[in-house]
Amino acid sequence: MDFFKGVSVGANGLNVSHLQFADDTVIFCEAKWSEIFTIKTILRCFEVISGLRISFSKSVVCREGVADVEVDEFAAKLNCLSQKLPLKYLGLPLGASPSRRLTWKPVVEKFKKKLSGWKRRTMAKEIDRIQASFLWSDSEYHRKIYLVSWKETVAKEIDRIQASFLWSDSEYHRKIHLVSWKELYKENIEIEVRDGVRISFWRDPWMGSTNLLSQFPRLFHLVVAKESSLSLQVARRSHQSRWVFNFRRSLRAWEEDELVRLQNFLGSGPVLRSNAVDCLCWKLIQSGVFKVNLTYAWGLVNDGHIQRPVKLIWNNFSPLKAKFFSLLAWKGRLKTKGLLHKLGILVSDDALRCILCHESSESTEHIMIHCPFVWRIWSHFAVWWGFQWATRSSIEDFLLWWMGWKFKKKVNQIWKVLPTVIMWSV
Structure with a gap:
């Protein structure tokens, strides 16, 4: 009914009018009195119909490109407070630059505080699963739109804290590692390609014992999608009848030779199975299950x-x-x-x-x-x-x-x- 327009996100013009999680709601609108009155009316109608009350005293009005005086008038009309961006929503910074490390510092500090209380009951694998599920997935099968590169902002800091938790007495004193992963027969583990969703095209050794990053470092340096999955690259190939890569500049002659070598090395590529999930296999046992x-x-x-x-x-x-x-x-x-x-x-x-x-x-x-x-x-x-x-x-x-x-x-x-x-x- 176009009572309030919300905001347009992305190149495709995705319209977002509100975000909800449990009893928290974020409403987006333009700085117009007509939209403010509409929102006020909708909230009052909700109170009458549901019998619940909205805590306007705990609510805030934030602005982007609007004068402070006008925002204060909007807040007074809605009986709530005014606040400048960024603000916290569900413990995460909203309205700040996601590429800055300072933006994610409160998240890292909270993670660090939680980790110190877990003692030794927490495993790093479970931490990684929670990170991936909470930040990037709606469920096990649906993934969200990546609004920020987790790896480039917070992942390294989180990994450092995990390493400190697992291997160090404190931030300044490291424990002695008594076990070497090589002694656990790392060379006897291989990736079984199934749907290709969980396999990194460049970083994971899905074709033999080494990955493409090690064999073609120059092409990896020039390619745009460094974190592309195997399934995505195979899908592009099926549409183009050849392996397709986007490079950040035109390739030189010797780099073109490297690309030809990569094309020949990949050949027709693996046959993916959409009904199965990629997994690690133990090569020493026929069943592939580690015992x-x-x-x-x-x-x-x-x-x-x-x-x-x-x-x-x-x-x-x-x-x-x-x-x-x-x-x-x-x-x-x-x-x-x-x-x-x-x-x-x-x-x-x-x-x-x-x-x-x-x-x-x-x-x-x-x-x-x-x-x-x-x-x-x-x-x-x-x-x-x-x-x-x-x-x-x-x-x-x-x-x-x-x-x-x-x-x-x-x-x-x-x-x-x-x-x-x-x-x-x-």
Whole structure:
């Protein structure tokens, strides 16, 4: 009925008259008395029909390109307050430049405050899911219009806070990472292409072990849609009968050759399935589903003696914390003085002396087997069991030597638990 016009958004002229969420409403109109009277009438009619009351005292009138005097008159007519942009709506800044980092500072601070209260109950993956769902999606299947690049504004700051939460004692002190992702067989994970919606065309390795960004860095630098999904690129190709890319300038001769190489490399592209969602697959298992026991069995077969100490460490009846401590010792990840010095935490050379013998530098091998004090402990147990032994060069060699001895079942259980118990006690 065109009582008030609202605002026009985007190149297609999308008309937005109001936004609603729960009991909050934002109404857009032009600075005309006729539209103000119309809004006032609609709100009064709503009160009469519903029996509810609108809190005009908590409502505000904001302006854009309108004189302050006129806005104050509008506010007086509506019995509410006047306010300049930007303002907060649902905890997010409304009316400010979304490309400025300062605009998103309150959001980041609120996120930081929430995170400190979650302790260790929150996982980073859940945080990412909430971010994506709340900011960019109406539901699991419908995505909103991107009004701001989350990655360029707040994502890096949020990631920094997450990293600080997961890996640091504070903003200025970082924890020691005891696990390397490469040791978790990252090379054995591959992307299974289905609908292509969740796969980044340039960044994800959906064609082999490397991504297109690594193979064609110059084209990636020049392309406009760097975050384009695989499904979008395939859709463009189906309409144009070839792969189509928008570059920010005309390509030079050698860049044209790179584009031809990319076209040949992509070929006809993957066949997408619209009824299935992209997923990660574990290449070591035929089903593609990651399972700890099968991965462990694969490691024993393929890595041979390298993985054998794992069996000695985990297959005994010592406490779990002692087993994990032995695993860190085997991997050389104990927080010894030598490791702390390597990380720049300890500076003085005098502070690196072994706390037991005060002679050599304190490393994992030294504090566990080479230190004279610890060596006497191992020797005592060796004599007790009737063995003669020589000090090994590394903990791995020592554990392999220990595994070489076999006894009867019950005696063997005691023999297997001794390295873990002694290292934990030391």
